[in-house]
Amino acid sequence: MNELAELEALLLACAQGDRAAFRRLYEQTSGRLMALCRRMMHTEEQAEDVLQEAYVQIWRDAASFDPARASAATWLAVLVRHRALDALRRRREEALGDEELAAVADETPGPLDLTLAAVDGRRLHLCLDGLGERQRESILLAFLRGLSHPQVSAAMAAPLGSVKSWIRRGLEQLKRCLHA
Amino acid sequence: MNYRTPERRSQLAAEYVLGTLRGAARRRFEGLMAADPLLRREVRDWQEQLYGIIDLLPAAAPHPRVWAGIERRLAPAGVLPFTRPVPQRRPWLWPTWAGLATAAALVLAIYVGLARGPVPEVGYVAVVDDGSGQAAWVVRREASGIVVSAVRPQRLADDRSFELWLLPPGGEAPRSLGLLSASGGTRLPLARDLLAVLPGAGLAVSLEPVGGSPTGQPTGPVLYLGRRLPDA
Numbered sequence: 132m133n134e135l136a137e138l139e140a141l142l143l144a145c146a147q148g149d150r151a152a153f154r155r156l157y158e159q160t161s162g163r164l165m166a167l168c169r170r171m172m173h174t175e176e177q178a179e180d181v182l183q184e185a186y187v188q189i190w191r192d193a194a195s196f197d198p199a200r201a202s203a204a205t206w207l208a209v210l211v212r213h214r215a216l217d218a219l220r221r222r223r224e225e226a227l228g229d230e231e232l233a234a235v236a237d238e239t240p241g242p243l244d245l246t247l248a249a250v251d252g253r254r255l256h257l258c259l260d261g262l263g264e265r266q267r268e269s270i271l272l273a274f275l276r277g278l279s280h281p282q283v284s285a286a287m288a289a290p291l292g293s294v295k296s297w298i299r300r301g302l303e304q305l306k307r308c309l310h311a
Numbered sequence: 312m313n314y315r316t317p318e319r320r321s322q323l324a325a326e327y328v329l330g331t332l333r334g335a336a337r338r339r340f341e342g343l344m345a346a347d348p349l350l351r352r353e354v355r356d357w358q359e360q361l362y363g364i365i366d367l368l369p370a371a372a373p374h375p376r377v378w379a380g381i382e383r384r385l386a387p388a389g390v391l392p393f394t395r396p397v398p399q400r401r402p403w404l405w406p407t408w409a410g411l412a413t414a415a416a417l418v419l420a421i422y423v424g425l426a427r428g429p430v431p432e433v434g435y436v437a438v439v440d441d442g443s444g445q446a447a448w449v450v451r452r453e454a455s456g457i458v459v460s461a462v463r464p465q466r467l468a469d470d471r472s473f474e475l476w477l478l479p480p481g482g483e484a485p486r487s488l489g490l491l492s493a494s495g496g497t498r499l500p501l502a503r504d505l506l507a508v509l510p511g512a513g514l515a516v517s518l519e520p521v522g523g524s525p526t527g528q529p530t531g532p533v534l535y536l537g538r539r540l541p542d543a
Contacts, residue, residue, distance in 0.1 A: 157378060165377075166368035182373055183380045190385060195510070201358060208362040216330070247367035255363040273329045274361060280331055302325040303318070309360055 134159075138203035145193035153190055160204075161186070164211045170244060171215040171275050181218050185211040216277040245271055258308035266301030269294050314343055324353040328361050335460075342446030342462040345438035345538060437514055437537040439475075447535050448491065450475075450514060456500040457488070457509070464494035472521050476529055477505055478513035490523050491516065513537060 138159065144152030161182065168178035168185075189210060196206050245268060247256055259267055265287070272283045280298070284291040314320060323340055326332040332340055344350050439448040439459075446462045459475060467473060473491040489499040501509070514537025517529040524530050 157381070161377070162370035162372045163365055163368075165373040166370045167365050169371075170368055179373060179377050179380075183377050183384070186377075186381045187384045190381075192510075201355060205359050205362045208365050209358065212362075247364070248369055253363070253366060255360065256367050259364075259367075270329065271364075273331045274364060277330055279333055283331075298326070298329070298331060299322060302322060302329070305360075306321060306325070 135202060135204060138207075139198055142189075142193055142196045142203045142206070145190060146196065153193075156189075157186060160207055164207060167208065167211055168215055171212070172218065177218065181215045182211070184218075185214040188214065219277055243272060243275060254309060258305050261308055262301050262304060263297070265289070265293075266297045266304070269297045270301050270305075273298065320350060321353055321357075324350065325357045325361070327354060328357040338449040338451075338460050339462065341436055341449050342438060345440060345446050437539045439514055439516055439535045439537045441535050448516070450537060452506070452509060453498075456498060456506075458496055458498050459491055460496040461492065461494050467493040470521050471531075472519050472523055473516050473534075474519045474523050474529070474531075475499070476515045476517060477509065478515060479508055480511040485515070485529060487524065487527065490519075510539070 138156070141152045141156040141159070145156060164185065165178065165182050168181045169175070172178040172181055189207060192210070196203065200206075201209065247259060259270075262270070269283050269287065272278050272286055276282075276286075278286060280295055281291060283289075283298070284294040287294065314323065323332060323336075327337065327340055327344075344354065436452070437450040438446045439450060440446045447465060449460050449462060451458050451460070465473065473493060475488040475491050476485040477488050478485050486505060488501065488505075489497070491497050505512075515529075515533050516535035517524070517533050518531035519529070520531075
């Protein structure tokens with residue numbers, strides 16, 4: 132069984148209440164999902180909290196996994212990213228109430244680490260690498276920090292119109308490259 | 312907004328997944344997605360592509376205390392590593408509602424009925440439509456309740472109100488969530504116990520006398536039903 136099919140089988144077993152499957156799922160996926168939490172959150176402790184909360188939800192929500200709507204790996208990643216974005220948003224709201232824009236500076240204390248590992252055969256890496264620096268940065272800020280267009284604009288100290296066009300053109304180019 | 316060209320559809324799908332499509336534009340897009348399988352496919356493709364970013368991050372196992380914490384959370388009693396009842400897949404049944412819903416409404420494919428855990432999800436989004444595939448409202452879960460936005464203004468007689476109902480999983484009696492504005496957005500507070508069952512519950516909108524149902528249960532025809540959207 133290849134890895135993707137195995138993940139899918141484990142998730143479906145979790146949905147049936149199989150605790151051993153949940154443990155195996157954790158062993159197989161927590162390293163990768165922790166990497167996402169580490170990159171999105173500011174401290175190791177925050178990353179661990181988010182990961183823990185996410186796995187509790189994975190166990191409880193496993194029955195809602197539908198292979199027709201997402202691969203198992205992506206379903207897990209979407210869930211973890213949303214928990215991390217919630218945590219980032221909560222921190223922002225606690226810190227500054229409604230002044231979301233003013234919070235951007237606070238929200239990105241360690242500047243976002245934009246380095247991505249070159250993984251053999253990963254076309255996505257080549258394609259992201261082929262983007263303009265600002266296109267790549269604005270897309271990763273939106274994805275990993277959950278920033279809106281105006282927030283990316285504030286974080287990069289760049290005009291809103293430029294940010295919108297970097298993101299739009301960057302995504303277009305990404306798609307062309309990925310499908311080339 | 313123009314949704315027709317393939318380029319535009321792809322771009323909106325990408326920004327939907329990325330999270331930069333926000334506010335009214337996001338709600339309109341969700342309304343379209345509900346009625347358009349190809350658009351959902353586009354979103355799914357972007358999701359698979361963009362989340363590939365994870366494979367480019369340096370993986371490293373989390374500290375063992377994370378797993379210990381998960382076990383603790385799932386088994387507060389601590390007798391077994393953790394236990395919980397086997398989740399029940401609940402087929403969608405409307406025992407007390409069948410008489411109220413129109414025949415057309417009953418044959419709608421509703422897939423919101425899977426039991427979900429007690430953790431309320433902020434990402435929860437549902438589309439409420441009339442069965443023609445035209446979304447009427449988008450329901451979004453927020454920290455303290457839900458926000459219901461009219462995708463387009465609805466026609467409503469002066470002596471009538473739209474009332475939103477939550478249909479708890481397991482066929483319990485519907486719970487009123489409040490009256491909906493026929494245009495624009497309505498923010499409705501939601502008790503914590505209802506927030507917790509929201510992801511596994513159904514939603515419906517009935518036509519009631521102005522001010523809402525006098526009985527606390529739906530009295531008018533069910534005009535719209537909710538469908539949960541996949542998380543982006």
